[in-house]
Amino acid sequence: AQSVAQPEDQVNVAEGNPLTVKCTYSVSGNPYLFWYVQYPNRGLQFLLKYITGDNLVKGSYGFEAEFNKSQTSFHLKKPSALVSDSALYFCAVRDLPYNTDKLIFGTGTRLQVFP
Amino acid sequence: KAGVTQTPRYLIKTRGQQVTLSCSPISGHRSVSWYQQTPGQGLQFLFEYFSETQRNKGNFPGRFSGRQFSNSRSEMNVSTLELGDSALYLCASSEELAGFRGGNEQFFGPGTRLTVL
Helix, strand or coil: CCEEECCCCEEEEECCCCEEECCEEECCCCCCEEEEEECCCCCEEEEEEECCCCCEEECHHHCEEEEECCCCEEEEEECCCCHHHCEEEEEEEECCCCCCCCEEECCCEEEEEEC | CCCCEEECCEEEECCCCCEEEEEECCCCCCEEEEEEEECCCEEEEEEEEECCEEEEECCCCCCEEEEECCCCCEEEEECCCCHHHCEEEEEEEECCCCCCCCCCCCEECCCEEEEEC
């Protein structure tokens, strides 16, 4: 069965410092992986996805993610955090079979960026 | 293009009542999915519709149902509401890309916050 895990409930980082939000996955077949962000009282916003190709994926708002097959990880990164990046971040994996749009989400990581 | 819209944004119901939530996908998107978000269970998949047909269903009781119309708009219905149904219900749509199965992202609406008293 497809699954993702986000080992950290919360990540704290100072503004201007690099940030990393961790995600590991367990899949059968090709991993189709996604990152979403949720701001208070809002829906989920798509940040980026890994389908195939380069292991470093660039997305919205300066975020990027590194796909690592040997470590089954898909960590979200940003070189310089902003206070406005404070939000809830979800990692997700496409379920099987691939003719469904169903995503399986991690438990979420709350990112807090301090001024 | 306008994003995914959901109505109403907030609902308060009492136990035993039923509720209908509505979702309008992004123009041109024919696939619509519903998710339930709660603090305890996180994001849980409810069901998915494509071209008016239910293509996938999550592990929820039969009190939860949905449908999709010919214009791709979707509704979900919850009958005999229970306290545990209090949640944020999120609708998402995606574009079916030929030959690109599995890799299309979903776009989410703002959600409907349902409170059951």
